[in-house]
Amino acid sequence: MTKNKEKKTIVSDRNNRIFKNNHNNGIILAIYKRLLKEYSYQGWWPLIEKDAKTNRYISRYHPKNYDLPRTPEQQFEIIVGAILTQNTSWLQVEKALINLKEKNLLSPKSILNANEDSLKEAIRPAGYFNQKAERLKLISEWFINKKGLPSREELLSIKGIGKETADSILLYAYKQPSFVVDAYTRRLLFNLGLIQNIKEKYDTIKELFENSLPKDFKIFQEYHALIVAHAKQFYKGKGKSKEYFLKELFND
DNA sequence: AACCAGGACGTGA
DNA sequence: TCACGTCATGGT
Structure with a gap:
């Protein structure tokens, strides 16, 4: 009764290149590097602090402070x-x-x-x-x-x-390397042709990232925050995304 | 003035 | 397992 579970994390891009489990999903890392270059460090998670000037509470990010x-x-x-x-x-x-x-x-x-x-x-x-x-x-x-x-x-x-x-x-x-998948993450992968179904299973997508990246909580933190930053730029309203600079990564 | 945002849960096919 | 309804405010 051995149930085969290996097929789960097969993902292909628009050129039908197949990415499987631990086999190098270089594209996931390439997207991260490109997003980081585009938007720089996000400094998540924001904390509520008192603003020195106004003496009011504000939500503050701390880029590069891990x-x-x-x-x-x-x-x-x-x-x-x-x-x-x-x-x-x-x-x-x-x-x-x-x-x-x-x-x-x-x-x-x-x-x-x-x-x-x-x-x-x-x-x-x-x-x-x-x-x-x-x-x-x-x-x-x-x-x-x-x-x-x-x-x-x-x-x-x-x-x-x-x-x-x-x-x-x-x-x-808790600074644990546990990748966060949200609606933006799905949308990004779908737009780039890295998943075929926008409703792909949560854990499948999570594993795709975790198997493609160094197990470093700092990278995981930045990556998720960068996806959100990117989404806020391009995914507003119903308009098609224009993430041209990411799609260029697929050109050899 | 609809649409949706850094989802989760309960229910009934 | 899957699709759908519900929960609620306020910005754009």
């Missing part, structure tokens, strides 16, 4: 942001995070102790405030009781943490 997060507080903030940004623009998440910060609700204990309405009011700008409030409570309880580095399975067992959020938490809060 030490962050440095504290459990910052780790937790990233986790909260990862949940709040589900199907929601980061601009709205910033507002919610700042609300939480100003209400002293950006810690697991304070979230657990907060009354429902106050919590919901704070995260309202990020939408889905009913379910997100509940999920913040769940993740807060988990965060307080957890031990050591969380595994992907452990994160996935928490209600409200799906694959993308779990990988985001591992990659950005």
Whole structure:
């Protein structure tokens, strides 16, 4: 009863070159290098900090600084942001995070102790405030009781943490080389002809990247952030993407 | 003024 | 396993 599972990560580009498992997917690395040249370092994950001039909280990126997060507080903030940004623009998440910060609700204990309405009011700008409030409570309880580095399975067992959020938490809060796949990633691969189906399985796409890159969390962090930066440039509205400089990579 | 954003979950084929 | 409905605010 040996089930053959090797066929899973076969991907071909528009010239029908087949990329298989660990066999060098040079194109994935080439795309990364080209995106990095185009957009430079993104400095994800952004953290809420007080602006020295205005004395107001703002969301700040830290390009080329891979030490962050440095504290459990910052780790937790990233986790909260990862949940709040589900199907929601980061601009709205910033507002919610700042609300939480100003209400002293950006810690697991304070979230657990907060009354429902106050919590919901704070995260309202990020939408889905009913379910997100509940999920913040769940993740807060988990965060307080957890031990050591969380595994992907452990994160996935928490209600409200799906694959993308779990990988985001591992990659950005815990510096683990777990590649994040989002809708933009799918769209990019599809536009470049690297996947045939826009709904290709999450884990298949994840493995494609992880098998094509050095297992370095810094590269994984930058790559995902670069894809988002690229998507914001070219994937707005319904118009066709004009990622000419990436398609040139396919010309030998 | 529709469309969609750094998705996840529950349900019924 | 897969397709679909639901959740909600606010920017463009």
